[in-house]
Amino acid sequence: MSSEAPVIVVGAGISGLSAAKWLEEAEVDVVVLEARDRVGGRTLTKRDPLVKYVDLGGSYVGPTQNYVLRVAKELGIETYKVYEEKDHLFYKNDSTRRFRPGSLPPIWNPLALLDLNNIMRKIDRMGKEIPVEAPWKAPHAEEWDKMTFLQFLNDTCWTKTVKDFSKLFINVNVTSEAYEASLLWFLWYIKQCGGTKRIFSTTNGGQERKFVGGSLQISEKLAARLKGKVVLNSPVVAIEQDSMGVVARTLDGREYKGSYIILAVPPSLQMKIHFTPSLSPLRNQLLQRAPMGTVMKVIVYYKRTFWREKGFCGSMIIQGGDDHPIPFTLDDTKPDGSYPAIIGFILADKLRRLTKLTGEERKQLVCQSFAKALGTDEALKPVHYEEYNWMSEQYSGGGYTAMYPPGALTMYGRELREPVGRMFFAGTETATSWSGYMNGAIQAGERSAREILYSMGKITRDKINREEPVFTDIPGVPFTTTFWERNLPSVGGFLTFMSLITALGAASGAALWYHKYAK
């Protein structure tokens, strides 16, 4: 194979296209093979007069996501802030409470407040010992990877209120249940997004912004720059490599010869490819142990932003059974106030149970839930409804990202982005900064491109990994913790303290009595 053969990129999502762009700019020829009839992978923007445009897949960006913010700016794509100017809503046990953006949900039980403060603080503190590039090297890696997040909650939470909220917290952040996910993996995930506050916040967090015109533009504009080098409708079914080069075969029987190849698809979808030579034992089994999460995106359109009139911004946390399919919503009205809408997610077990309903049935359930939470029948009268079930996508496998059951990360994680001969690995799952997001897709794609440039002798090894400069237009403000957040005891600590106080009180009372009367 001549060294002029292109680099083959499998997958025209944001990660693969970012890899291709980086290579092209280094004057390396590329060809991008995409299974679907469109680019974008897990990002998908629908354009339709009824919605103008709507992101049915990955959509949110925020400060500290420096990779995606830099690339979007370069492509001329602007962001807007998600509407958060009024109260958040917290619905549970048939009752609605309000709270201010940036504060904890309104929990009135003081023990539960201690408990919530403690669990979030603990997640962040445990995260500090986890290296983002190698979570299996954390001092407690084995212990934490052998536990599910649910076991951690059972061991740590004192109140049902906080255990329930923490289950919602993992549902929303990684589209998995607490009982499925490795504790180590979830702690790593939160850490590499910047912590519990960064990942869960709108303002100053992961949900601060969306792209004007939709996130699919990133892939479309990247593909446009690649001038016809993206080949659609070309699922790769086989990759053969030897010391001379690589051959990729597509489902329709075409053959592409390359010097190197980048797999910019999630680990579980790499199972769709027949490899010659076979993968290593560990990689062969890793691909079977990183299933994609379970999510459906739902957008309900209304005539008016009636929730704003009631003093709500549209951000809702809704706890309940399957009659409340969506635990987390945001306002999805366009920035100019047109197309009033609320967006939400059906996640994990709820989606697994509700996936067999019709869209119309789900729409009814969702609107009834919104009506209860917002306290108005106006929620029952949507003018339009959109939903997109990522579970059913053969070429995504699910969303938002891969999840790891107990043990997978410590026993197989080292193989995740370890090159195999002429084959390199991109995809947001291989990232270390907002892995699972568009930001991670770009970080991983560009890194894989530089790995190949290094293999070609075009750059030195120290240039493979690079620190992305802070995107100064949208800088992240550090989250400050209050004295009380840092120092309030856990419920256990509080109860010990109270027992001590009681014991000391009793003892000093006894001493006083003794001193006064008994001498």
Add this chain to the structure above:
Amino acid sequence: MSSEAPVIVVGAGISGLSAAKWLEEAEVDVVVLEARDRVGGRTLTKRDPLVKYVDLGGSYVGPTQNYVLRVAKELGIETYKVYEEKDHLFYKNDSTRRFRPGSLPPIWNPLALLDLNNIMRKIDRMGKEIPVEAPWKAPHAEEWDKMTFLQFLNDTCWTKTVKDFSKLFINVNVTSEAYEASLLWFLWYIKQCGGTKRIFSTTNGGQERKFVGGSLQISEKLAARLKGKVVLNSPVVAIEQDSMGVVARTLDGREYKGSYIILAVPPSLQMKIHFTPSLSPLRNQLLQRAPMGTVMKVIVYYKRTFWREKGFCGSMIIQGGDDHPIPFTLDDTKPDGSYPAIIGFILADKLRRLTKLTGEERKQLVCQSFAKALGTDEALKPVHYEEYNWMSEQYSGGGYTAMYPPGALTMYGRELREPVGRMFFAGTETATSWSGYMNGAIQAGERSAREILYSMGKITRDKINREEPVFTDIPGVPFTTTFWERNLPSVGGFLTFMSLITALGAASGAALWYHKYAK
């Protein structure tokens, strides 16, 4: 598509070939497409003058495995009994103890004996409520599926001795770690093999016999009966179906048209196929949640059966760190006493850690471990060594069988053998009697064939599932439990009882004292 188009079977392991044979005998034309250059799937018999023949994959059969015993007899393949006429060996903490076949390992601590009796009894009792054909319908299905087997051990075991032994028990039975496996799945697995004693025993259990000449003969003889209808070197990369028929495409671009198709490959390997139309949301995600177990088979050949001279039959349970790679062995000498050998398994985490060693390094470790356990340097002098790493097999994914992490069985299990249009599912993973074994492969293959005969109108619905008659040449003897096995308390129960006795004793003493002196 004419109704004369053959039924396509994907996979020429025992399950696919059994399906094809059943269809052929019902005068339905078939074509079997096999990815490898051989038949047999997870069974593989190596013939070589150094070993005569040796099973490097599935090998053992025993009473109650009525499907495989019937088919083997029909094919003229004989069984022989695994040698078990002397003592078993239990090695732990640098010390070797002997015990008799059929009894529990020699645990001297009476609390640990109570504890062991209790955990095995509990696994069997909990199994009683699990329907083998639908474990997700068990009364406690959700509770047990959200736990790992390790959590159950932590909740149930009082002694480290029994917790360690139980971890070995799951390693050996399903090639997984206690912390990976859903409790519900493991309980189901044990139950559908007939319980803890049936699955773990040699005589009267799953390891009673092997096939003279090796288990690969089953597939070879089945394939021979199919007279050239098995096509090797044909990995299926795509399946398209509509109301008229099915098309399967192979990696080399050939197209096979069929009336129906049977997938006789494990769930995770079905990911290798591109489906048109796409699978349902649940099936699309099920295939990502049933990874194959982790096992390497090792056979060490010696000049003499020196262990028999020391009064051991060759069945060993060896507990220890990575310097003891193999936790479970059996004699693998040929029935006439030739080719003296010990066979064992490297499993789960130990294999994941040791897979990167060379075969020579593993051989050293294994022989040193055997030398310690058997107390003789003769174990250090093998005349030959065989090993086979199922982790590295692209077209098995691992072995013995698929495993389920927490949640997969209750949320996705219903899809396991639910037909999808013209597509039906075989493979030992879809069986309900010794699933994971050759027996399950045959049960599942034949059932899938009858599902198609029913779809063709050739049989009635009630003929799809049939009870396999007991194979009377090798009948299973029911395991009897002793009065003590049934009635001994758990450690917890024992301690409660002892406290009661102590309290009652103290109370009656006090009463006596009161009666005697205080009145």
